Amino acid sequence: MKSRVHDSTMKRRDFLRTTLWAATAAGLPLKALGMECQLTDMPRTLVNFMMQGGADLRYLFMPAPNHPDSNYLDLIWSARKSLYDSQYTGYQQMFDNEYLLTTDPGSNFQFGIHQRAAWLREQFELGDVAIVANAHCSRNRRHDQSILNADAGEPDLDLLNFDREGWGGRLVEYIGNGANSVELGNTVSTFNKGSIRGARLQNVVHAQDMRDIALASPDESSPATRRNILARALRAYYDVRGQEVAVEKPGNWPYHVFFQHNSALRDFGAAVESRLQACEPLPAELQELQIGSAEFAQQCRNLFDVCQVPDALNLGVLSMNYGGWDTHNNQAFEIGGNLQDIFGDGAGLATTMSGIRNLPYLDRPASSQLVFYFASDFGRQLVANGAAGTDHGRGTYSILIGEAIRGGLFGEMFPAREALPGADGQVPLKTPGADIEGLTSTERILEAAADWVEAGAGSAVFPNAALSRLEPGGALNGLFES
Numbered sequence: 313m314k315s316r317v318h319d320s321t322m323k324r325r326d327f328l329r330t331t332l333w334a335a336t337a338a339g340l341p342l343k344a345l346g347m348e349c350q351l352t353d354m355p356r357t358l359v360n361f362m363m364q365g366g367a368d369l370r371y372l373f374m375p376a377p378n379h380p381d382s383n384y385l386d387l388i389w390s391a392r393k394s395l396y397d398s399q400y401t402g403y404q405q406m407f408d409n410e411y412l413l414t415t416d417p418g419s420n421f422q423f424g425i426h427q428r429a430a431w432l433r434e435q436f437e438l439g440d441v442a443i444v445a446n447a448h449c450s451r452n453r454r455h456d457q458s459i460l461n462a463d464a465g466e467p468d469l470d471l472l473n474f475d476r477e478g479w480g481g482r483l484v485e486y487i488g489n490g491a492n493s494v495e496l497g498n499t500v501s502t503f504n505k506g507s508i509r510g511a512r513l514q515n516v517v518h519a520q521d522m523r524d525i526a527l528a529s530p531d532e533s534s535p536a537t538r539r540n541i542l543a544r545a546l547r548a549y550y551d552v553r554g555q556e557v558a559v560e561k562p563g564n565w566p567y568h569v570f571f572q573h574n575s576a577l578r579d580f581g582a583a584v585e586s587r588l589q590a591c592e593p594l595p596a597e598l599q600e601l602q603i604g605s606a607e608f609a610q611q612c613r614n615l616f617d618v619c620q621v622p623d624a625l626n627l628g629v630l631s632m633n634y635g636g637w638d639t640h641n642n643q644a645f646e647i648g649g650n651l652q653d654i655f656g657d658g659a660g661l662a663t664t665m666s667g668i669r670n671l672p673y674l675d676r677p678a679s680s681q682l683v684f685y686f687a688s689d690f691g692r693q694l695v696a697n698g699a700a701g702t703d704h705g706r707g708t709y710s711i712l713i714g715e716a717i718r719g720g721l722f723g724e725m726f727p728a729r730e731a732l733p734g735a736d737g738q739v740p741l742k743t744p745g746a747d748i749e750g751l752t753s754t755e756r757i758l759e760a761a762a763d764w765v766e767a768g769a770g771s772a773v774f775p776n777a778a779l780s781r782l783e784p785g786g787a788l789n790g791l792f793e794s
Contacts, residue, residue: 448750491628526581707748
């Protein structure tokens with residue numbers, strides 16, 4: 313079992329408690345010590361991270377040159393070498409330049425993680441990453457249907473209806489007590505939605521910018537700006553007209569809801585902003601984070617702030633996303649930048665988690681309470697196309713990251729069957745259009761993740777999980793630390 317309680321962590325907690333006591337006894341204002349932030353512990357929180365467009369995770373993970381099946385190596389190199397620099401003379405040279413050799417601690421199986429995902433490799437070697445091979449979250453290759461299936465947590469869904477609940481919405485309903493699904497990206501996805509038709513967003517907080525989450529208020533330092541003119545006009549209208557309609561209109565007047573929402577949003581936003589102002593500022597490294605996607609950089613800043621005030625949001629689950637994975641051509645350039653942004657040293661998650669690990673806490677550091685689950689619409693085909701890309705596939709890898717994870721490989725990383733004739737006589741690694749075979753339903757993976765969040769949640773949120781596919785020998789019982 314991994315030991316995640318570090319001496320520095322214990323010392324920081326003891327120091328914090330001692331300092332709070334001493335300041336109170338001496339009558340000192342906590343603001344003078346920079347400790348006026350209302351500390352609260354992070355609940356166990358799943359972060360659903362959607363890689364929109366169909367990520368080719370076989371490009372992220374490749375077999376080591378010492379792979380025991382030399383025929384498999386020859387075929388995968390022949391099938392995918394057009395994705396790499398044409399100057400490479402063979403698989404060994406490509407691997408040495410593109411991948412970081414990694415060893416699974418459980419089986420001693422060696423494989424490569426792309427060098428642009430160096431932070432991911434570091435976390436894997438710490439035992440904080442689980443890779444579930446041959447997974448699938450959808451049975452088809454259409455973006456719209458497959459994204460819906462991933463968000464709903466139902467791989468076999470064939471009805472394209474976005475007016476429905478997602479698995480994040482179902483999970484917060486199970487948690488209860490007003491728990492919310494918090495979206496950190498620009499768009500609220502089906503994943504967040506609840507089961508009540510007509511009120512699917514009642515347990516959703518859209519935290520697109522945690523430092524600007526409140527309704528606009530007038531800024532007296534620049535009264536003539538368009539924003540301030542509109543803010544003054546709207547506030548005056550709602551303040552005055554709200555009092556009038558409360559008296560003039562009957563209780564069932566449908567437009568009361570606009571005034572109620574204005575009041576609720578102002579109170580909520582002001583409370584969140586005041587809490588954040590009293591807590592840690594954004595670390596300079598995170599404030600100045602320079603990566604390819606400005607939107608994802610903002611999501612990283614949002615994540616840091618959510619971890620400071622989870623109770624203000626009544627946090628249940630989190631949602632993040634990164635688009636641009638539909639790599640039909642020029643894959644090395646496109647996917648390389650994406651991998652670097654998310655998993656690279658000094659990039660998105662590395663910088664964010666470094667900041668989160670330094671946050672003060674009461675009993676449980678926020679970093680220990682987060683588990684990231686990486687989803688995508690579908691995988692990509694095994695054989696590269698003629699434009700140095702890969703086309704839509706089905707099977708993929710599922711990745712989970714967190715201190716609560718019992719790291720390692722689940723399922724056969726590079727199945728021998730891909731290099732052998734199938735029932736139709738075709739060898740997948742020689743056959744354009746062939747997929748990674750999806751043998752483990754993501755329902756199985758997410759059932760275990762939901763149970764980690766809240767005992768009993770798994771079967772409630774994923775009622776079909778027990779009947780869904782699980783790769784032979786790919787038991788997921790040890791996916792989380794006990």
